[in-house]
Amino acid sequence: RRGSPFPSPQDPFFDQYFRDFFDPRPRRFTTTSLGSGVIVAADGTILTNEHVILRASRIHVTLADEREFDAKLVGADSDSDVAVLRLQAGGDLPHVKLGTSADLMIGETVIAIGNPFGLSHTVTTGVVSALGRAMRSEDKTYSDFIQTDASINPGNSGGPLLNIKGELIGINTAIYSRSGGSIGIGFAIPVDRAGRVMRDLVSYGEVRKAWVGIAVQDLTPELAQHFGTRRGVVVSGIDPGSPAASAGLARGDVITRIDGRDVHSRDEFEQRVQDHAEGTKVVVTRRREGNDDDVELVTAPFPAAQADDLAWRLIGVGVAEADDGLVIRRVRDGSPAARIGVQRGDRLLGLGGVALDSVSAFRRKMIELRGARSTLLSIGRGPYQYNVQIALAR
Numbered sequence: 342r343r344g345s346p347f348p349s350p351q352d353p354f355f356d357q358y359f360r361d362f363f364d365p366r367p368r369r370f371t372t373t374s375l376g377s378g379v380i381v382a383a384d385g386t387i388l389t390n391e392h393v394i395l396r397a398s399r400i401h402v403t404l405a406d407e408r409e410f411d412a413k414l415v416g417a418d419s420d421s422d423v424a425v426l427r428l429q430a431g432g433d434l435p436h437v438k439l440g441t442s443a444d445l446m447i448g449e450t451v452i453a454i455g456n457p458f459g460l461s462h463t464v465t466t467g468v469v470s471a472l473g474r475a476m477r478s479e480d481k482t483y484s485d486f487i488q489t490d491a492s493i494n495p496g497n498s499g500g501p502l503l504n505i506k507g508e509l510i511g512i513n514t515a516i517y518s519r520s521g522g523s524i525g526i527g528f529a530i531p532v533d534r535a536g537r538v539m540r541d542l543v544s545y546g547e548v549r550k551a552w553v554g555i556a557v558q559d560l561t562p563e564l565a566q567h568f569g570t571r572r573g574v575v576v577s578g579i580d581p582g583s584p585a586a587s588a589g590l591a592r593g594d595v596i597t598r599i600d601g602r603d604v605h606s607r608d609e610f611e612q613r614v615q616d617h618a619e620g621t622k623v624v625v626t627r628r629r630e631g632n633d634d635d636v637e638l639v640t641a642p643f644p645a646a647q648a649d650d651l652a653w654r655l656i657g658v659g660v661a662e663a664d665d666g667l668v669i670r671r672v673r674d675g676s677p678a679a680r681i682g683v684q685r686g687d688r689l690l691g692l693g694g695v696a697l698d699s700v701s702a703f704r705r706k707m708i709e710l711r712g713a714r715s716t717l718l719s720i721g722r723g724p725y726q727y728n729v730q731i732a733l734a735r
């Protein structure tokens with residue numbers, strides 16, 4: 342077993358996360374996974390979950406009339422767990438009309454369709470049990486989900502959640518269950534968010550995340566008492582030249598609502614911002630010195646020129662291009678990179694599981710990661726590659 346070149350090789354943390362990928366024995370695995378999807382346009386555009394098609398080398402689609410096609414991946418976004426596929430059927434296909442999730446009511450009847458346990462085109466019904474639910478995975482939090490008691494089981498992921506008009510209001514995503522089967526607690530991505538992600542993936546091949554230039558922290562009991570409010574997030578920083586700076590927001594303000602909806606956590610705040618496309622209006626309710634007022638912002642794309650500063654702040658590295666890819670030129674003392682032993686001269690092979698071969702690719706990935714809590718850092722040293730999941734500095 343080769344040892345890690347980083348400090349503390351006996352630390353279980355390093356044993357778990359540093360791995361040598363240069364195993365001389367080739368290994369090949371073929372696995373098949375099953376999920377669901379929904380056709381949302383006559384040209385064969387399909388909405389599904391990103392985790393359904395993750396690492397797929399071939400995507401095979403079977404329609405309700407038993408016709409079968411191979412589908413092409415248009416784009417996928419892991420942050421929202423949305424993927425867009427397209428199939429060529431030689432003509433227009435029947436498709437589901439997009440509804441809206443903005444006016445959903447608790448108790449409203451909903452219909453879930455999918456392939457639970459491989460039982461194709463299974464239909465179940467239920468109601469909207471709750472709105473705005475948050476779910477935490479190993480490395481991220483998904484906010485603002487629709488909760489339903491319609492029976493959702495493994496294989497339903499990516500399938501449609503419909504209202505009684507047959508309009509798409511959500512993409513079935515997960516169940517809460519200790520047994521793996523449905524116990525009446527299922528979750529779906531709201532269609533308004535899924536639709537925005539789909540439009541970006543179709544138009545640009547990626548999700549263009551809106552930027553307002555606000556860093557926030559959760560409201561602790563002490564801060565809640567100080568500011569006189571039980572809901573909201575505290576502004577901990579404002580980016581110079583950002584839409585928030587132009588609108589007059591400042592460090593120490595409390596944001597209690599976005600577009601008239603209460604905000605209770607940093608994750609919820611960031612999700613609400615990301616639900617907006619670039620160039621759209623966001624209304625935040627600000628509490629300052631005991632008074633509440635509404636402040637209007639217009640979202641913008643994150644300035645590419647600030648990506649290097651973002652990398653220095655969140656990871657603690659500066660990179661440059663070399664003959665064999667990206668080389669780390671400097672490391673900030675006390676940064677996440679420094680704490681795991683990254684050194685000048687190491688090669689930066691990838692971020693978030695994506696291989697990097699240029700500074701421009703590095704900058705684009707940093708902009709994507711600016712709202713993340715952690716990322717997978719891939720470092721090359723000598724003939725070896727090491728991966729470690731690091732928490733990003735805030």
